[in-house]
Amino acid sequence: MIITPPMEQIVKSVLNKAAEVYGIETHTEVSVVLADDEYIHQLNRQYRGKDCPTDVLSFALNEGEEPEILDEPEEILLGDIIISLETATRQAKEYGHSLERELAYLTVHGILHLLGYDHMTEDEKKEMRQEEEHILSFLGISRV
Helix, strand or coil, X not given: CCCCHHHHHHHHHHHHXXXXXXXXXXXXXXXXXXXXXXXXXXXXXXXXXXXXXXXXXXXXXXXXXXCCCCCCCCCEEEEEEEEEHHHHHHHHHHHCCCHHHHHHHHHHHHHHHHCCCCCCCHHHHHHHHHHHHHHHHHCCCCCC
């Protein structure tokens, strides 16, 4: 699948809005990989023990207390977000909205994981969904 400038722009817009809303410092770095199902399947199997593709994976680099490093670089490395464009395309069709909306949702979902949100319990899932919709609403992106 070809990655288009509008796809890149929606990812950047979501990350920038999340950074603004959550007060993420300007020198914070997030890596985003727009991948295919085969690649995300390999990662899902290797890191989560799930032998199937998924829509988005997040790998936080700042989990827990980090030791202080003298003369450390100014940048804060928040983590990596990997999104399957193949799965995003299927889900967009399934849910009846655009690929851009699905890509925006998966990006905000990924960044929230990097910020410590999770959805292991119903309460966590509800809170995360509210945060997702909160960020997307600032960008004028709704469920439809």
